[in-house]
Amino acid sequence: MTPCQCQCQCHVNVNASGRYEFKLWNLIIRPPRATYDESDLGPAEFVAGGVRATRRDVKLRTQRGVLLSCSFFSPSQDKKAEIQRFPVVVYLHGNSSSRLEACNLVGALISQRMALFCFDAAGCGQSEGEYVSLGWHERDDLAAVISFLRRLPTCGQIGLWGRSMGAATALMHSGRDSDLGALCLDSSFASLRQLVEELAQSKDFPWPLPVPSWLVGAVLAIIRVRVKALADFDIEDLVPLHHARRSSAPAIFLHGRRDSFIQLRHSQQLYDAYSGSKEFIMVEGDHNSARGGQVVGHIINFFKRCLRQVALESSTACNKLLLKSVALLALPCETFVSAQVDHRISVACCLVPVRCKQP
Known part of the structure; x- marks a missing residue:
């Protein structure tokens, strides 16, 4: 917020x-509503920390019929090697923000060979929708995003990194998804009332x-x-505190010491109630302060530890699926997809651009 x-x-x-x-x-x-141009998201191909990566944009229609504008930053596959799954961190922004909020994390995650998926929540940025609900409906939209990702052959363990409304959304979803690998919950509220x-x-x-x-x-x-x-x-x-008692993934709780919007005691209540392994970090600054490099680095190392890459068995079926997906990724046009049916993501235009060799 x-x-x-x-x-x-x-x-x-x-x-x-x-x-x-x-x-x-x-x-x-x-x-x-936050406004921006898609060019602000950066180039389609780039290098971060010596790792080649791509950004793909996707329009994802959720179960409630809302079209979400999303971006998927992922390390590139080595075409000569076996298929590799990368851990994916899904970033969830605050209620008057957008997916641009996640862009300063791209380089740090990619350099550790982790992918980043971010999207404009309904009613925010370039996504459809008139109103936000501070996590109530957003948790179902998040479930659609996660379902989409888990059908990708290159998706490994998934972690959630949410801030403010995004943290509440992550927490309210986590209690019903035991397969999540890790959570970072930055400045969530415990109860909307x-x-x-x-x-x-x-x-x-x-x-x-x-x-x-x-x-x-x-x-x-x-x-x-x-x-x-x-x-x-x-x-x-809308009481994330109730969901904290049902969540078990390893979690970091983060809150600004001088936050006068969502007070520190909210995160403390959530931390105390959380049933999984947990860590509490109190940082300087208020609700909207940027998180320092040391804190961000600590969180990324936390995700790196928790989201261990899952080896994908090399099989003819998997290779065919990847080849099909790669072909779809090469589509020059924007593709609209449903969270309930076959998915496609398209090339679109964060870092050091890569020049493509002309044939």
Whole structure:
């Protein structure tokens, strides 16, 4: 989430409760949409840390019919060697961000021979959708993404790296996916109701005054009805804390010491409840601060340890499948796919570009 961007303006002829309610529900389900050009994502072929890699773009239609704009950065296959599976880290951005948020991780992951898959969540960036749901619907979209990846012959173990809304999404999915290899959960909230109550009474956000304690209940009731009508979920049901108790993949919890948007205690609650092996890292900075190189390096080493490459048995069937996939990758046009049927990804245009030799 990016609270500094969420200064919604409301009409002067509404009462105090209406002003608070309008700003809060916009902050939850309709923050400013990030905009960018696809060229910002970088070249189609590049080298990072001596590893040749490619970026492929895919349009993925989820079960609820939303078309997601995605990018898949992966080490290149050696055509003369056996098929190799690479671990894949799926990055999940915050609620007013986009897949560009993941681009500064590409080089570090590729250099360790790990792939990165990132996408604009519904209602964000270049994906379809009007509203975000802070993880409620996004977890099902994530399930479609993971299903798509697991059908790729070059996909190894999958880990999730989420920030803010993305961290909540990862946590709410992880409890139902025992095959996940690792999680990095950066600045998730423990309960949406708890977060909204804290924001309503905060002095740091763009309403004239903190919501008086006697008005909080009324404001939350209005927000609940409004969010349910527009975005089809109940804020009372969005409790990542409940899912932490059902998750078992190794996890790193990360939070900024000076985060006044989602307070540190949210991650502490999640960490305490988490049932798998876990680590807690408290970093300097606030909710939107960049994570330093040392922290990023530690997380990447964590994924490297957990997402051990799974050797793919060399077989005629697998080789035929890979050749078919490589042929599809060479398609010059953008290809739309369904999460439920056969998939195709297309060449599109992060790092040191590679010049292609002309025949």
